[in-house]
Amino acid sequence: MTPSFDVLIIGGGVHGVHLFHLIKKRTENKLTIGIADPNPAPLHNWKHCTSNSGMEFLRSPSVHHVDIDPFALQKFSDHHSIQPKPFVAPRNRPSLNLFNAHVRDVLSAYKQEDYWIQTQITDIELHSMGARIFSEDGEIHARHIILAIGNGGQLNMPEWANSLASKAFPVHHIYSPDFSVKAYKEGFHTVVVGSGMGAVQTFIKLAESYSGKITLLTPGKINVSQYDIDPGWMGPKYLHRFYSEQRTFKRRAMISSARKRGTITPDINWKLNQVLKMEHAHHVIGKIKSGELFGSDNAFLNLEGEGHLFCDQILVGTGFSPTINSTLIQNLKNNSHLKCAECGYPIIDPFLRWHEHLSVSGELAELEIGPGAKNIIGARHAGERIQRLF
Numbered sequence: 001m002t003p004s005f006d007v008l009i010i011g012g013g014v015h016g017v018h019l020f021h022l023i024k025k026r027t028e029n030k031l032t033i034g035i036a037d038p039n040p041a042p043l044h045n046w047k048h049c050t051s052n053s054g055m056e057f058l059r060s061p062s063v064h065h066v067d068i069d070p071f072a073l074q075k076f077s078d079h080h081s082i083q084p085k086p087f088v089a090p091r092n093r094p095s096l097n098l099f100n101a102h103v104r105d106v107l108s109a110y111k112q113e114d115y116w117i118q119t120q121i122t123d124i125e126l127h128s129m130g131a132r133i134f135s136e137d138g139e140i141h142a143r144h145i146i147l148a149i150g151n152g153g154q155l156n157m158p159e160w161a162n163s164l165a166s167k168a169f170p171v172h173h174i175y176s177p178d179f180s181v182k183a184y185k186e187g188f189h190t191v192v193v194g195s196g197m198g199a200v201q202t203f204i205k206l207a208e209s210y211s212g213k214i215t216l217l218t219p220g221k222i223n224v225s226q227y228d229i230d231p232g233w234m235g236p237k238y239l240h241r242f243y244s245e246q247r248t249f250k251r252r253a254m255i256s257s258a259r260k261r262g263t264i265t266p267d268i269n270w271k272l273n274q275v276l277k278m279e280h281a282h283h284v285i286g287k288i289k290s291g292e293l294f295g296s297d298n299a300f301l302n303l304e305g306e307g308h309l310f311c312d313q314i315l316v317g318t319g320f321s322p323t324i325n326s327t328l329i330q331n332l333k334n335n336s337h338l339k340c341a342e343c344g345y346p347i348i349d350p351f352l353r354w355h356e357h358l359s360v361s362g363e364l365a366e367l368e369i370g371p372g373a374k375n376i377i378g379a380r381h382a383g384e385r386i387q388r389l390f
């Protein structure tokens, strides 16, 4: 029989889990809610990315988590001893261990086999009563769908990196599902490319654990910022101005200028400076022009201007490409003729509906939620809107 749900959430990351728990609670368990995700368990991508980057503490404060009460994580920590210390300043940033243990605790109220459908959704057909959802393993029906697909698996891999990878040179994206930092083997020279938290934390972790030569290559000087968006964007201070602007191109401009891409927190900057005192760890500033294979095992990274780096392994930490480019969203846009703004992103109503039976969360909801849409606070803001539908 075709599985059928009142609500199907596509994507079981931080956003999907928060929305699942929130709607379950708000509707007192009366709705059947499923989560479809190709991974074996919730938050698989989150755990993979945070583990590969060696993240110990979240960048966001303790009130950003998957439960409903803003102080739930703080209360959970009061009753559980999680190592190392549970929070760091400023604004009580939780440790990754604490955050993940709290997610496990929240989900322990539900049986995974009752809600988890391990499958990749490939297409959605919307109709007047709900939707037919097509997956690698068959069809699912739902009255309402919530898209919570995060970055939709869209890794940002530069052209030169793809070119080297196609020649079987070991160049890995640090967030690729195929790459685990635990399987890292040091050679004579590893280059880590990128200037954001992911690249820098990966560099620190590898430099601390191995003695082989390792270089952090950043396109410019490293920029330090406590948050990836100004905290004013997490509440009414700036969001009020965002909401009162109706023109989508203006909203997009606000989002672009608010997000501080490629920045690292002051504590990580301090750690980086300590690591760079080690003889085998280096920092080079330069923009990569091209990558060239040298012999069968080595490569030159040619930098703009004169310089080049000679290496036998490259780790790319250049983040993600826009979610909107994912195959599922492209199929949906083409087949269902849903409204999009100039930037290609969904035009949605205040309940984050792109269609009567389809809501969105994360980056796809940016034009309604604002610059924090893809962060954990974005899941909470999306939840406040979407829950009113049920």
Ligand SMILES: Cc1cc2nc3c(=O)[nH]c(=O)nc-3n(C[C@H](O)[C@H](O)[C@H](O)COP(=O)(O)OP(=O)(O)OC[C@H]3O[C@@H](n4cnc5c(N)ncnc54)[C@H](O)[C@@H]3O)c2cc1C
Pocket (backbone or CB within 6 Å): 010, 011, 012, 013, 014, 015, 016, 036, 037, 038, 039, 043, 044, 045, 046, 049, 050, 053, 055, 057, 058, 059, 060, 064, 119, 120, 121, 122, 148, 149, 150, 151, 152, 153, 198, 328, 362, 374, 375, 376, 377
């Ligand atoms: C290393 C790292 C650290 C971060 N730290 C913070 C932080 O401290 N604070 C903060 O606020 N934000 C942080 N972020 C941003 C972070 O990505 C978000 O806060 C959060 O993880 C996003 O959750 P999500 O559910 O939207 O995405 P994801 O965790 O990516 O989950 C999306 C899920 O959708 C699934 N999916 C995608 N396409 C399909 C499909 N077609 N069919 C079925 N399932 C699909 C994926 O498999 C995945 O499981 C961090 C990001 C990274 C990478």
